[in-house]
Amino acid sequence: MPIIQSKEIPSGTKGYQMLSKIEINNFRCYKKLELKDLGRFNFIVGDNGTGKSSLLDAIYLCAGSSPEILIRTMMWRGLVSQSGAVALSTDTYKEFFSEIFHAFKTEIDVDIRFIDSYDELRWLKITYGDQREVSLPLTSGDIGLSKTGVSPLTFKAGIGDKEIYNTTIELADSSQVRFKSQPFPYNLSYLNALNTFAPQNLTVGYSRIDSKNRKDIIIRSVQNIFPEIDDISSIYHGGTPLLGVASKYIPNKIPVGSYSAGMTKFLHIIIAIENSPKNVVLIDEIDNGLYYGKIEAYMREIVKYCERNNTQIFASTHSMEFLRTLLPIMVERSDFCLLKAERASGVSTVKVFDSKHFEAALELGAEIR
Numbered sequence: 001m002p003i004i005q006s007k008e009i010p011s012g013t014k015g016y017q018m019l020s021k022i023e024i025n026n027f028r029c030y031k032k033l034e035l036k037d038l039g040r041f042n043f044i045v046g047d048n049g050t051g052k053s054s055l056l057d058a059i060y061l062c063a064g065s066s067p068e069i070l071i072r073t074m075m076w077r078g079l080v081s082q083s084g085a086v087a088l089s090t091d092t093y094k095e096f097f098s099e100i101f102h103a104f105k106t107e108i109d110v111d112i113r114f115i116d117s118y119d120e121l122r123w124l125k126i127t128y129g130d131q132r133e134v135s136l137p138l139t140s141g142d143i144g145l146s147k148t149g150v151s152p153l154t155f156k157a158g159i160g161d162k163e164i165y166n167t168t169i170e171l172a173d174s175s176q177v178r179f180k181s182q183p184f185p186y187n188l189s190y191l192n193a194l195n196t197f198a199p200q201n202l203t204v205g206y207s208r209i210d211s212k213n214r215k216d217i218i219i220r221s222v223q224n225i226f227p228e229i230d231d232i233s234s235i236y237h238g239g240t241p242l243l244g245v246a247s248k249y250i251p252n253k254i255p256v257g258s259y260s261a262g263m264t265k266f267l268h269i270i271i272a273i274e275n276s277p278k279n280v281v282l283i284d285e286i287d288n289g290l291y292y293g294k295i296e297a298y299m300r301e302i303v304k305y306c307e308r309n310n311t312q313i314f315a316s317t318h319s320m321e322f323l324r325t326l327l328p329i330m331v332e333r334s335d336f337c338l339l340k341a342e343r344a345s346g347v348s349t350v351k352v353f354d355s356k357h358f359e360a361a362l363e364l365g366a367e368i369r
Helices: 052-064 067-076 090-100 199-210 215-225 261-274 292-309 320-330 355-363
Strands: 019-027 030-035 041-046 110-116 121-128 132-135 147-150 153-159 162-171 188-191 229-237 240-247 280-283 312-316 336-344 347-353
Touching: 019 052, 030 052, 030 347, 041 052, 041 320, 052 067, 052 110, 052 121, 052 188, 052 280, 052 312, 052 336, 090 162, 188 261, 199 215, 199 229, 199 240, 199 261, 215 229, 215 261, 215 292, 261 280, 261 292, 292 312, 292 320, 320 355, 336 355, 347 355
Parallel strands: 041 312, 041 336, 188 280, 280 312
Antiparallel strands: 019 030, 019 110, 110 121, 121 153, 132 147, 153 162, 229 240, 336 347
16 A cells, blocks of 8 residues: 555645655665655765666656656666667567566556645556557568567556556557657656756757846856856857857857856756746756865755745765765755665665754764765
């Protein structure tokens, strides 16, 4: 029986989506995980292979509740080509998707659910259905066999007690997979190593802010860390629209990626937050690419954006320098959680620390990364 049950949704609270509880069952390295009393700022630490990225993937997958989201996360992990194209046969279909089930136990459903601040339950179940016949393309070596049995992967998702979405990943005649689109995605942003530095994402996100006459907010935040910057705007570079910066020390605007990788990472984060009011932003390896001497300045700006937009973040890190820099910013906050992922005998767990326990652990020199 899942710990998260459906509750009546209070009137007048639609649109506020901060997550307060998460439950994950039979997903990748998590046999069973229950997290309660999450904060606005949730930082995930742990050794390689303990489940930090899998925790972020689970939240993202439940929010999207679609096979397309699953294939996207597999692409980010290098399991699918960068085009996102998947070509399978009945021999490889089940093997391909079985890695999302804990210990490859495909007879047990993947069950992910979360509750937001106003007790709105969202849930996702992924299961292998009954065996059915599918058409397959014939090759010159095939002799009269055009159909074979396969157990399809089924996605069921809902809000509260109501199932709203039910689709199956089918094999098309071209050996490509196909499925129905998801009609009610939960608006959530996920920044990781692959899409954080995608220039088109940065340009589009900044344009949305500029169209609301709010780009000055972004520019001031960048100037607080890079005081030499005069302006940020869209430019054409080699025929491609990119985000460009004007500096006191450079005669022409140049792409932000050419100016500073750290600035690029910072812009991706604050633009995602500014475009996600009353929502959730997931960030894998938040400190990657940020110079340690500027981390406090970066984080103080990020905190301002989260507070102004009522945005919740889940961010992973490996850096003790980052955690020590984070301490004076978070020590007095009641909305901070440190989530330490650990793994033993193939099963991952997560320990939760509030700001006071986080401070005590750092003072004692405990290994909390």
